[in-house]
Amino acid sequence: RRQRQMCIRDRITEEQRERIRKIQLEMLREVHRICEENHIKYVLGYGTMLGAVRHKGFIPWDDDVDILMLRKDYRRFREACKKELPPKYFLQDECSDEYYLWGYSKLRNLNTTYVRCGQEHIPYKNGVFIDIFPLDNVPWFLPFRILQDAYGFVLRKMLWAKVGKNTEKNPLVRLVYKILAPIPKSTIYKLRNVMVHKGNKVSDRVRCLLFTAPGKEENKKVNSLYSRYGFKRDWLLDREKYVFEGEEFWGTRAYDDCLSYVYGDYMKLPPEEKRVGHAPVSKLELNQEGL
Secondary structure (H helix, E strand, O other), X not given: OHHHHXXXXXXXXXXXXXXXXXXXXXXXXXXXXXXHXXXXXXXXXXXXXXXXXXXXXXXXXXXXXXXXXXXXXXXXXXXXXXXXXXXXXEEEOOOOOOOOOOOOEEEEEOOOEEEEOOOOOOOOOOOOEEEEEEEEEOOOOHHHHXXXXXXXXXXXXXXXXXXXXXXXXXXXXXXXXXXXXXXXXXXXXXXXXXXXXXXXXXXXXXXXXXXXXXXXXXXXXXXXXXOOOOEEOHHHHOEEEEEEXXXXXXEEOOXXXXXXXXXXXXXXXXXXXXXXXXXXXXXEEOOHHHO
């Protein structure tokens, strides 16, 4: 009950949502600039690519930006950010923030405050953000794909345990999270890096290892067992520009194949009750310095 009272997602006004989007669009513009100047490839991903194709911008009920990069490009991007990011931005990952717990990165605007419900006790840097997903190779051999997926799932839950021990409603699962929570973050990322190293051999598909496999979400029943564990690598390499909020950004040329793979009939709007944003927020501060 206390947790629900702290969360303000339902009370975010349209004006606030528009300001969040403006801040995110500015960050997307900055990512695009750095990538263009350093010849780094990226594409819009997930709902951002869907928004570009279906709405020419943000999905109306969403306030989220997702970017995909191959691991080698992300490493170059991270190095470029150390020199080129304006001071108000912070590229957050397990290397730059000792308290960060996720298997992908966030570009944060430090002139804002944006705290997810249930994460108030974790002292990592916060602020309005966009997500950047470094993608790693998926094994060619199907049993290894399944094992990699299971391994990543366990590591993901080990990271989430520090949140789940407080927010999980199921008492048995909450107990499991409490047992897992003391495992040092450094140990979990070392185990993740073993998986990255083992996947050095280039394959036809790539994924974020500590995020749900893209073909296992909304369109799992259609995607074959062999294909559901990663995006086609070519979707990251063969690109064209798409209009997003009146500006052009890179996306996969094979947008129909990619969006059908993730969402199925992606041009069909979801029922109204499912037109909601992402995880609720407990603290939100948007000032003029954020823009």
